[in-house]
Amino acid sequence: MTDQIHCPQCGALAKHDQKFCESCGSEIPQGISIEKKQDYTSNVGLFDPSHLNYVLQEKYWDFGSGPIYDEGGNQIGKMKRKLLSLRAKIELLEMNGHIGASIHRKIVAIKPSYDLKDENEVLIARFQKTLLSVFRPKFELKDPNGNIIFTAFGKFMGFDFEIYKGSDNLKQNLIAEIHKTDRWKDVFFGGIIDFKDTYAIRVHDKSVDRRLLLGFVITIDNVLHDQ
Template sequence: MNCPNCGDPTSPDQKFCEKCGSEIRSVKKPPEKKQEISLTSAPKQTPSDGASLFDLSRNYYIIKEKMWDMGYGDIMDEEGKLIGKMHRILLSIRRRVELQELDGTVAATIHSKIVSARGAQDLKTPDGELIARIKKKILTFFKNKFYLEDPNKQYKK
């Protein structure tokens, strides 16, 4: 520990500096929080700090649907932190799903095509501008794989 006024080394039990005579205030550590672990309840998802739903540093998203294949559920990042929600609009012709931030603002919408061999979907801004087209890979056996096609017809995996 050092004196905050002159920088002279001091011992932890000193109240005043021997060199300059200034008062030495010790910094107390905040008390540690005790976490109780419940064995019966499911772990809670903690929201991520300040990142938006479309952060470019993310490699992939985890989507957990709540109600079968209805379009409701949580969107999480690689670490399992909650970053957004999905909300399906029930009375829509093209099976519209809204992707919402944690505060409830709509970040984008997904419009499913009615007749499509691959199950193509359009990802649009809330204003209706096309961001990308999502196409499902035809031959996948264990996991669903999707391709993103930007409006200029360039593929991304």
């Protein structure tokens, strides 16, 4: 079996001895194999600030469940969609099964809206799409008082995003970048063979709350690619 790792920049698979990613051209770290470590689970928690790269693999025909990896291919958590939930509830779980956060779709809303709650089901943020443009989507994450925490500015077709603090896309406010690594299945096959979505997240601001960041990425995917 060929040893493979995830590219820390875009999340694409690469051979362990490959120096540069064929997808984005980034340098590939040497000596870490996702195939050798596929059964290994990290002791570092899902929301630990030491994580600067995440790979989210939503499986089962975009149902909302799947593993979450670090850049070395170690599973550090998972997404779990609750069956028969009218609010399309998705839980963010640590490897020990502890629920760190959950996402709930608002049933009565003009625009797609979601609530992000902590482990005790207390509201910590609200998500909303602000522009209807398919080509340049924009999303906001607000605190319970309506203040903007993050804004995600999408690139072509919403396959890539940059997330900033507040409402302005100023360079010094860049928090993270998101890349949908399997985008061409959506473009060329119209989702017919799209049985999973894979996202790579690169964190620029080490102090960012990982619950807010991961919850934001999952809700963006739900609105754009899981309809």
